[in-house]
Amino acid sequence: MEVQAAFLLPDATGLTHEQAMRAALEYAAHGSRGATPLVGAVLLPPGSGPIVGFHAGAGTAHAEAASLDFAQANGVDTRGATMVVTLEPCSHTGRTGPCTQRIIDAGIAHTVIATADPNPAARGGADVLRAAGIAVTTGVLSAEAQALNSRWLQAVRAGRPFITCKIAQSIDGCSAAADGTSQWITGEEARSHAHGIRAKVDAIAVGIGTALADNPRLSARPETAAVTSQPIPVVIGRRPLPPESHLAQNPRTITAETIDEALTKLKAAGVEHLLVEGGPRLVGSFIGRGLADELLVYQAPVLLGDGLRSTTGLSVTTLLDAHAFTLDAASAAHPNPQVLGADVLLRLTPAEKGHHVHRNH
Numbered sequence: 001m002e003v004q005a006a007f008l009l010p011d012a013t014g015l016t017h018e019q020a021m022r023a024a025l026e027y028a029a030h031g032s033r034g035a036t037p038l039v040g041a042v043l044l045p046p047g048s049g050p051i052v053g054f055h056a057g058a059g060t061a062h063a064e065a066a067s068l069d070f071a072q073a074n075g076v077d078t079r080g081a082t083m084v085v086t087l088e089p090c091s092h093t094g095r096t097g098p099c100t101q102r103i104i105d106a107g108i109a110h111t112v113i114a115t116a117d118p119n120p121a122a123r124g125g126a127d128v129l130r131a132a133g134i135a136v137t138t139g140v141l142s143a144e145a146q147a148l149n150s151r152w153l154q155a156v157r158a159g160r161p162f163i164t165c166k167i168a169q170s171i172d173g174c175s176a177a178a179d180g181t182s183q184w185i186t187g188e189e190a191r192s193h194a195h196g197i198r199a200k201v202d203a204i205a206v207g208i209g210t211a212l213a214d215n216p217r218l219s220a221r222p223e224t225a226a227v228t229s230q231p232i233p234v235v236i237g238r239r240p241l242p243p244e245s246h247l248a249q250n251p252r253t254i255t256a257e258t259i260d261e262a263l264t265k266l267k268a269a270g271v272e273h274l275l276v277e278g279g280p281r282l283v284g285s286f287i288g289r290g291l292a293d294e295l296l297v298y299q300a301p302v303l304l305g306d307g308l309r310s311t312t313g314l315s316v317t318t319l320l321d322a323h324a325f326t327l328d329a330a331s332a333a334h335p336n337p338q339v340l341g342a343d344v345l346l347r348l349t350p351a352e353k354g355h356h357v358h359r360n361h
């Protein structure tokens, strides 16, 4: 469902900065995770009600810009207003222009920020605003704002892409039947949803085993689309690709023997969002190493008995070793779990350390 990325906050006049920040955090979760963080902004114009904006996902307007666009489209005077935002406004031109310049041009008097942006390309916005004579307050609900994007922040600090792992499986945790057949475990809607995820990432990785077995192209858009708008294919493993395979024929394919080597090469290629599609061993390795920032599970209502497990190689011998995840925030645009035809999608994020599965007290 399409949602408007900015609107007048109903029944909300005289908000404190903290209340406005809570609203900004709440609406930030309406965005979609990936190359960019979830960000919300609440504009408090002197002469009208609060206007909330959020960043819907990579390539769309930033939260501050969304709220200012709405104000300007509706004739709201932004001069002297306060901008309350969950992340330090960016100072760079990326997919969109610098939010600092939008804030300065709008005549904002005061900017209230929850947490700093560590991204080397975008950071430093607070100083830019101060230098322009705008009052800047930082640290309002910073713990909450950091928790909202804890995995994106970790990825940026580690200098690696944000990593989404995808699993399509039966209810008994298999991604293929015992004979290896796996084509249509999930239905049409789940498959087209998964294709939409492919279309928004910068790169798609598979293990060499999957590359050898399936000879995939790992493309996301029609073959007629510009080559550079396709995600970069990535193959990880120690065996070579056959020269006649689709991936070997693609000059953009990145190959690496190990996950670490792949992440280094991807960062150098400017990849900010990586999708790991399989097979079970590669997905298990990413999860086992704590590198799955987001886990998408497409769960089909079938049982495959002694089929092939959807992840392998995780050394879990006792419940305390379990890799625990929690359901990511839901919103009108992104219900979670989400029913897709006969299947169900779970959007998961790793549970914080110490938050474990203790079901039997």
Ligand code: AOF
Residues within 6 Å of the ligand: 035, 036, 037, 038, 039, 040, 054, 055, 058, 059, 060, 061, 062, 063, 064, 087, 088, 089, 090, 093, 094, 095, 096, 097, 099, 117, 119, 122, 123
């Ligand atoms: C903001 N407001 O709503 C977001 C910010 O490629 P771009 O132009 O979308 O820039 C992405 C970077 O900008 C992202 O990595 C992060 O550092 C920052 N995100 N900044 O002022 C927003 N989403």
Ligand code: ZN
Residues within 6 Å of the ligand: 062, 089, 090, 091, 097, 098, 099, 100
């Ligand atoms: Zn920005």
